[in-house]
Amino acid sequence: MLSINNLCASVEDKQILKGLGLDVKPGEVHAIMGPNGAGKSTLGSVLAGREAFEVTEGSAQFDGENLLEMDVEERARAGLFLAFQYPVEIPGVSNMEFLKASVDAVRTHQGKPELSSVEFMKLARETSKKVKLDQGFLKRGVNEGFSGGEKKRNEIMQMMLLEPKLCILDETDSGLDIDALQTVADGVNAMRSPERSFIVVTHYQRLLDYIVPDYVHVLADGKIVKSGDKSLAKELEAKGYGWLEGEVA
Amino acid sequence: MGDLQTAALALAGSQQAPDWLASVRQRGAQRFAATPWPNRRTEQWKYTPLSALSGKSVQLPEPSGYKVPEADLIDVDAYRLVFINGVYSPDQSDSLPPEVASFSGVNDDQVALLQNHLGRLADSSAHLFAALGEATSAEGLVVHVKAGQSLDKPVYVVNYSVGEQSFLASTRVLVVLEAGAEAEVVEQFLSATDDQANLVTAHTEIVLGDNARVKHYRLNLEHEGITHAGGVFVELGRDAHFDGFAIAKGAELIRNDYLLIHRGSGAHVELNGVYMPRGRQVVDYHTNVQHRVPHCTSNEVFRGIIGDRAKAVFNGRIHIFADAQKTLAELSNKNLLTSNRAEIDTKPELEIYADDVKCAHGATVAQLDDEAIYYLQTRGIDKERAQVMMSFGFINELISNIQNEAVMNYLLPVLAKQFGRENDLLQLEADTLDAL
């Protein structure tokens, strides 16, 4: 699904990713943990294709294609989805219109016809119920004035609508209350399938009780410094990152 | 004197007018003749070239049997008055309540009102086109609502330009709301095709008594050939409210002046506007808010998107007089240039003579938020589409705040079309989302 090798990337001439490797097979859930500023969101940005981040070395293959050569929207259409740590507010652009444009773009890419407005509204309504987001949010500007938790639910709603192959969730659990966390986790679990993979970036072991990962990685100073199974998350929770310092060469 | 000036005066002289209007017209003609044609050094017209216009040839309009297509009209339950090239068309107008009359149907009281007020706020010695309007105005309407009463439906004024020739179409609107009275007035300017090349002058004067409230819409939606010069001139009594909305798109040249004078404490002005010139069109808004007394507020928000080689001028003047303590005045003007040959001249003009006031004035050239475009792209939407969505959003923020739903629902697809977007979803949203 995703194969990253020796990935190096910098922003504003500052190197952030320093030779990162990661292999994600279909159906797998990978959790990435690591200290603030380690480069977790940067990894998401680089994979999503954010312009400001310059890849200086290494490679990333997505579904057998060279991910790094694709435009941002091409990556999305090909099935890569990034749930933002800080979703962007876009006043004036209705959430409904945004979601439809997005779904249509992906469907067109897949050779499917665009949804009619009525079909789309039905779908949007059902999906918003699943993430417990009131339908009123469909009419508002994209994320405009949404609370932190509402923004995160909106991200999950987009993920459900787009049915991507690879979902990267960047701290989707941060700032969520217990019920919202459950809702988000349920949403992710309902979407787990042998064909779909997840990369879940989190600071809290708690999320991994709900979304049980196949692998846990520690990202520190721009690379993966340790990998293990879900017990690694428990260990990190207990010991912090200090004991890994030796491995951060 | 330019060709247009000479021609306009000749036309004015040849025109019939009711007695009560004759002296107003004479005054206008004298002032129009005495006003030198603006050039680049004329402060009021510094950024808006009128040289091309001075050579324009115009004719007086004649009654036409043209029927305005229903699809061009706002679907609003209102008292509708239709003017074709400035000529009142009773056939296409509703029967009017006693508070509203076209110039051809005024009674003695309304004549007295017109004599008192016409040209008082729209000062023809200060505004070139107000003088032209006065000199040539034959038609218009008056709205007069007595103390404590309110008009049960909006007054909807349709100004339609159509025909082969270039007509000089002048209309006037006078709204007088006595103490505590309320009314809503929608003024819409349309034209049939791009070839139609009228010179439209339209001046609206609104006199608000104490605690009176008016909602006013000025919708400039004409086609390319039109030159439009006019304005809205408002005087507010104690605790009076003016709630205005303006839109300008499509015409070759649109100049609108807003003059808002606070005469009684506690008065409030709310004015939102959007403009979207493209091609080689020019839009020019001059707004002038005069805080003459204490404790008044004003809030103006104008946004523009200027494309191609078009040009917009926004001159926002706020004048706070020495007596006007505790004034709260805000003005924001944001502009988006979508081509590197597009031009915006936005100029704040603050004159503040009182010390205990709050005044915020911001004029900016905005850029589409890169982060937002990236966000849209990560959802599969291509960059161009994302830019269009965001531009639309920039304007839509103000459109979606329009209180009159019929007006809002009319404008949304007009805008969607301007931005080349399908609007069935918008429509669906407007029609059915509430019902779901």
Ligand SMILES: Nc1ncnc2c1ncn2[C@@H]1O[C@H](COP(=O)(O)OP(=O)(O)OP(=O)(O)O)[C@@H](O)[C@H]1O
């Ligand atoms: N646009 C940018 N310009 C400059 N520096 C940046 C930019 N984006 C990120 N950085 C820097 O890159 C480093 C990694 O940031 P990143 O957001 O990837 O960390 P993170 O691991 O996601 O941290 P957190 O756990 O706090 O979310 C930080 O030092 C950050 O300041």
Ligand SMILES: [Mg+2]
């Ligand atoms: Mg981060």
